[in-house]
Amino acid sequence: MNLPEKAQLMDATGLRRAITRIAHEIVEKNHGVDGLVLVGIRRRGVPLAQRLQAKIQAIEGVMLPLGALDITLYRDDLTTLDVQPVIRKTEVPFALAGKKVVLVDDVLYTGRTVRAAMDALMDMGRPKAIQLAVLIDRGHRELPIRADFVGKNVPTARKENVSVRLMELDGDDSVSIQDLTV
């Protein structure tokens, strides 16, 4: 794909610091890690959740349970798409009942993905609370949803695209923004 020139929002160091800060905030807000679990939204929320898990373990010495959520079956736009998106596995190998779930995703935009993720979680059990951690909040919400933990707030235009690259999936760590109309 030949994408137009993009501006970098975060490099590998910036991304690492953002994760570190979010990890501290999660521990602080929840007064520790009791009953806390991490669930990453596929695809890029999963490696981010893994990094938060490692960071929280370094801070508190506790390895939090980690799950991966595929929200495809809960999307609200399936009938408007030309071909059905690929469904990946949901792996939440622990009971959610009574747990405080930190949902993790890369970019918070319209809020529709998070809505779908919350519905998916509710169908798996009754968590005590759901919190939301995102690397980038780019605004333009279409639903009354906000994040509890944000790596970076980035004002964007709808015609722009925020691209998060992660070592595990893309070979390097960076966040950039590009104008899709150029």
Next chain:
Amino acid sequence: MKWQRKDLLGIRGINREEIISILDTAVPMKDVLTREIKKVPTLRGKSVVCLFYEPSTRTRTSFELAAKYMSADTVNISTSSSSVTKGESLIDTGKTIEAMGVDIVVLRHWASGAAHLLSRHVKARVINAGDGAHEHPTQALLDLFTIRERKGRLSGLTVTILGDILYSRVARSNIWGLTAMGAKVRVCGPATLLPPEIAALGVQVFTRVEEALEGADVVNVLRLQLERQQKGLFPSIREYSRLFGLNQERLRLCRSDVLVLHPGPMNRGVEIAGDVANADVAAIEEQVTNGVAVRMAVLYLMMGGSGSGAVH
């Protein structure tokens, strides 16, 4: 590979990538079945009609539950209790159902080609749930899924389909599916139940069960259709069982890690011995579970997209 067909009428003509996309989609669907809340909202507001011109418990229930687990609304029409008994034609029945706003028609019919005919006359998507002795695509897909799940692959396996090949839509759909996926297929049964042209489908034909089972990775035992017994195609059920029934002794001719499948309903002690059906090598109950998952995958894939390129 993206699924872009309007209908699922048969396995013939569907390519390897499309089969893989259905099997891959069925994996997460199977997870949904193991959850406490077996319901996802994916097909909310969609309606599925199961139109059955032949008796069926497992296929109809399987489709109905698959649709319900995905939040579609379902209606079952069995012909004994419908206007069909008043002489309504298949096309008219189909158009009537369509006029009520149905998105998918799941059709089981005694006539080969019925699903193809209906699909040309209705805009609703048509899934063939068995047409005569022709095709039963979702059964073949669930068999492929079960084999892949147990064996980790399909390519290169030797699969023996044993029994009444002549009247079996399960056999035909399996042959097309297995060969498309690169498996070696053997068919075996009484000569009277082996259509002479079957070898043209790229299978090895056997009339001696011992030869057909030698070194097999998978044995798919077909139901002896006792309703055909009157036609005199084999002398007696006892003789059929003696010559072609899968028992422990014959099972030892297969590979030691052989997998035994049966599409059901079973005639225990006829085409398959009771202790074989209950053994660990048999995945007959697992096939039923996988059937729901595979049908969920098919419903999901068919409800998206613009719907073009039906196989006729």
